[in-house]
Amino acid sequence: MIEVRDVHKWFGDLHVIRGVSFEVRKGEVVVIIGPSGSGKSTLLRCINGLVEPDRGEVFLDGSRVTGTRKGIENLRAQVGMVFQSFNLFIHLTALGNVTLGLTKVQGMPSEKAREVGLRLLEKVGLRDKAASYPAQLSGGQQQRVAIARALAMDPKAVLFDEPTSALDPELIGEVLEVMTRLAQEGMTMVVVSHEMGFVRSVASKVLFMADGQILEAGTARDVFENPKHDRIREFVSKVLT
Amino acid sequence: MVAISAVLAILVWIAFSGALCAWSPLACRYLREAAPKVLVNLQWALAAIAAGFGFGFLLGWARVSRFVGLRAMSRGYTELIRGTPLLIQILAVFYLFPALNRALGLADAGADLPGTLDGFLNLGPSEFDLSGAQRVVIALILNTSAYQAEIFRAGFQSISRGQIEAATAIGMSQLQTMRHVILPQSLRVMTPPLTNEYIIMFKDATPLAFVVAVPELVRASVQFGQATQAILETYVFTAIVFLIFSLLLTGLLRFLERRYRIPGLGIAVRGRE
Amino acid sequence: MTLRTLWARGAGVRRLLRNLAAAGVVGIAAAIIISLAFPRSVAFWAVGAANTFILFAGSAALGLAIGFLVGWGRSAGPRLISWPLLAYVEGFRGIPRIVIVLLAVVIFPRIGLGIDWAVLWGILALGVSSGAYQAEVFRAGFQSVQRGQIEAATSLGLSYWQTMRYVTLPQTMRIVLPPLGNEWIVVLKDTSILILLPGFAQLSVPDVIELTKVAQTLQQATFDVTLWPVIFAAAAAVYLAMTLLVSGIIQYAEERYKVPGLGVMAA
Numbered sequence: 001m002i003e004v005r006d007v008h009k010w011f012g013d014l015h016v017i018r019g020v021s022f023e024v025r026k027g028e029v030v031v032i033i034g035p036s037g038s039g040k041s042t043l044l045r046c047i048n049g050l051v052e053p054d055r056g057e058v059f060l061d062g063s064r065v066t067g068t069r070k071g072i073e074n075l076r077a078q079v080g081m082v083f084q085s086f087n088l089f090i091h092l093t094a095l096g097n098v099t100l101g102l103t104k105v106q107g108m109p110s111e112k113a114r115e116v117g118l119r120l121l122e123k124v125g126l127r128d129k130a131a132s133y134p135a136q137l138s139g140g141q142q143q144r145v146a147i148a149r150a151l152a153m154d155p156k157a158v159l160f161d162e163p164t165s166a167l168d169p170e171l172i173g174e175v176l177e178v179m180t181r182l183a184q185e186g187m188t189m190v191v192v193s194h195e196m197g198f199v200r201s202v203a204s205k206v207l208f209m210a211d212g213q214i215l216e217a218g219t220a221r222d223v224f225e226n227p228k229h230d231r232i233r234e235f236v237s238k239v240l241t
Numbered sequence: 242m243v244a245i246s247a248v249l250a251i252l253v254w255i256a257f258s259g260a261l262c263a264w265s266p267l268a269c270r271y272l273r274e275a276a277p278k279v280l281v282n283l284q285w286a287l288a289a290i291a292a293g294f295g296f297g298f299l300l301g302w303a304r305v306s307r308f309v310g311l312r313a314m315s316r317g318y319t320e321l322i323r324g325t326p327l328l329i330q331i332l333a334v335f336y337l338f339p340a341l342n343r344a345l346g347l348a349d350a351g352a353d354l355p356g357t358l359d360g361f362l363n364l365g366p367s368e369f370d371l372s373g374a375q376r377v378v379i380a381l382i383l384n385t386s387a388y389q390a391e392i393f394r395a396g397f398q399s400i401s402r403g404q405i406e407a408a409t410a411i412g413m414s415q416l417q418t419m420r421h422v423i424l425p426q427s428l429r430v431m432t433p434p435l436t437n438e439y440i441i442m443f444k445d446a447t448p449l450a451f452v453v454a455v456p457e458l459v460r461a462s463v464q465f466g467q468a469t470q471a472i473l474e475t476y477v478f479t480a481i482v483f484l485i486f487s488l489l490l491t492g493l494l495r496f497l498e499r500r501y502r503i504p505g506l507g508i509a510v511r512g513r514e
Numbered sequence: 515m516t517l518r519t520l521w522a523r524g525a526g527v528r529r530l531l532r533n534l535a536a537a538g539v540v541g542i543a544a545a546i547i548i549s550l551a552f553p554r555s556v557a558f559w560a561v562g563a564a565n566t567f568i569l570f571a572g573s574a575a576l577g578l579a580i581g582f583l584v585g586w587g588r589s590a591g592p593r594l595i596s597w598p599l600l601a602y603v604e605g606f607r608g609i610p611r612i613v614i615v616l617l618a619v620v621i622f623p624r625i626g627l628g629i630d631w632a633v634l635w636g637i638l639a640l641g642v643s644s645g646a647y648q649a650e651v652f653r654a655g656f657q658s659v660q661r662g663q664i665e666a667a668t669s670l671g672l673s674y675w676q677t678m679r680y681v682t683l684p685q686t687m688r689i690v691l692p693p694l695g696n697e698w699i700v701v702l703k704d705t706s707i708l709i710l711l712p713g714f715a716q717l718s719v720p721d722v723i724e725l726t727k728v729a730q731t732l733q734q735a736t737f738d739v740t741l742w743p744v745i746f747a748a749a750a751a752v753y754l755a756m757t758l759l760v761s762g763i764i765q766y767a768e769e770r771y772k773v774p775g776l777g778v779m780a781a
Contacts, residue, residue, distance in 0.1 A: 077671030
């Protein structure tokens with residue numbers, strides 16, 4: 001479904017991503033873990049074209065993402081993204097946030113969009129907050145609306161950039177719950193996260209990324225219990241305590 | 242901003258050295274004859290701000306007072322001043338004095354009113370005769386007091402209720418609370434809007450005195466232009482002088498702001514612009 | 515649509531109605547004073563007030579257009595564009611409006627806009643001057659829309675213009691309306707500076723006259739010195755009525771752009 005081939009990215013002199021390649025098959029949940037500054041967020045943004053790699057290619061379901069100018073919006077609409085800081089549109093209600101993409105990008109008539117929107121808000125447990133504005137919602141609620149917004153586009157895959165890092169501890173659970181259910185329904189997901197419990201229970205594949213490279217790939221058990229690199233062992237032990 | 246101020250300082254220095262005079266004798270003449278009048282504008286602005294500070298403080302305090310009457314009067318005054326053009330205010334104050342004199346049975350203020358009938362009628366000075374400049378400054382004071390009142394109000398209201406409650410709980414009177422708790426904090430956050438007000442006073446308010454023909458930079462420039470017949474160039478010089486001083490003052494303002502600012506604290510004042 | 519239903523519509527409408535009422539009272543008071551003390555000048559006052567309004571509307575609109583474009587160019591444009599724009603903004607903000615009007619009076623005849631175009635001179639002078647102030651407001655407004663909002667819009671598949679229209683602009687409007695409204699009121703009051711424009715010289719109705727010129731001309735024609743303060747008080751009252759009206763409308767508009775849950779944006 002998603003293929004990343006030898007992607008490199010420089011920010012000025014900083015070689016942020018150094019030759020990363022991996023594949024995500026349909027229905028897989030791939031989680032990328034690793035220390036901060038290792039380029040994980042940037043890598044995620046290369047997948048939906050928010051950032052253009054300097055070298056290498058990204059394919060989505062056979063279509064080339066890198067180097068595409070025309071039609072990039074189409075491709076973006078097929079991949080959803082959930083951000084660490086939610087990025088809900090502050091001037092729109094929860095329902096408005098969810099339906100904006102439907103009406104403006106997909107050209108759906110507003111009545112139908114409303115229906116779809118309410119259904120999705122129901123799915124993340126926030127139908128009763130449809131008329132609320134982001135400023136009136138808690139962090140966990142905002143993130144769930146953000147997930148509904150991403151799902152509204154009926155994407156082939158959803159990218160999550162540290163979705164729970166900006167949340168208070170007691171609000172993390174509700175978001176992880178939605179993500180877990182999504183995974184169980186067979187959605188293809190690429191997640192950057194530190195929530196090891198979630199990673200263990202849901203990930204089909206774990207990639208450990210540090211200094212712009214993928215040091216190890218495998219199942220959660222492989223990476224956590226039998227890592228080949230000491231670096232990973234260190235990281236895992238620190239994060240799991 | 243620092244860089245720009247430095248450049249301007251250099252420009253001013255060049256202007257005062259011989260170089261400018263060789264290049265453009267007109268500019269040199271302007272610099273010697275008309276430009277010094279900018280000091281008049283600067284002084285008026287300063288006088289107005291200083292007096293306006295005191296009145297503004299009282300008006301601002303009245304605005305947040307417990308007494309509805311005081312609040313209403315203060316609000317009425319500021320709304321009136323802020324809702325009418327400064328030029329009308331200057332004209333009103335300017336032509337108030339002859340009326341005052343006449344009403345009090347005194348002879349009219351005569352000499353300072355060119356362009357009006359009184360200048361032609363043979364009316365001598367009276368006890369109530371304030372010079373044109375004085376009248377303009379009074380109008381400016383009345384004007385800036387209203388805007389400073391708003392600044393003070395915002396400054397006072399930015400102090401959290403809790404601190405005032407605490408002061409009262411210790412047994413401080415209203416006056417003491419104002420003096421030891423509210424003012425020290427308010428004054429620091431008020432510095433930016435206050436210096437901004439000074440710049441506006443200088444740049445936008447004082448030039449209006451031109452309309453009542455009181456000597457200051459714009460009037461001096463217009464006279465210079467008419468004398469030399471180089472009207473366009475003169476106006477351009479005038480613009481440049483004002484621009485230089487505005488930029489210098491703004492640079493000074495930013496510098497002061499940075500020095501005295503309390504990080505994280507600031508007030509949003511519904512200003513003039 | 516009775517008064518009662520309007521009153522219930524919300525704080526914004528109430529304030530607008532209050533302003534309208536105050537404007538009405540002040541305006542009528544001015545009208546009464548003028549028709550009693552200076553009955554023959556009533557027509558000129560009416561024309562003066564109307565012209566002031568026209569000059570205000572034209573200048574504010576021009577300033578708005580310039581301000582939007584320049585502010586946008588400054589916030590999003592490449593250096594090649596944003597530096598000259600910076601010069602425009604800092605330059606016109608540093609020059610007194612009265613000097614700009616004087617320059618206009620000298621320059622426009624030389625480029626072919628004769629005295630018949632005096633109104634246009636006024637609108638151009640005030641508009642270009644106000645544009646500099648409004649540009650700063652827009653620049654701050656555009657820059658304060660968080661990058662994350664744009665990122666989210668892009669990742670949904672919205673194009674640049676769609677993002678601008680449905681995400682950036684609505685949020686910018688909310689932020690810029692209060693300071694813009696302030697500036698428009700300033701422009702309304704600054705039309706008094708246009709007293710300097712020629713072609714306002716004769717006190718005959720067909721000529722363009724604005725309110726302050728009416729007041730001054732009347733003062734010069736009035737021998738009774740004690741009436742002079744009355745003239746200017748009446749002029750002040752008319753201006754006050756206008757500013758109350760305009761600021762009421764602006765505050766109503768601000769209300770409509772407020773987002774529940776978010777505090778008032780610092781002006």
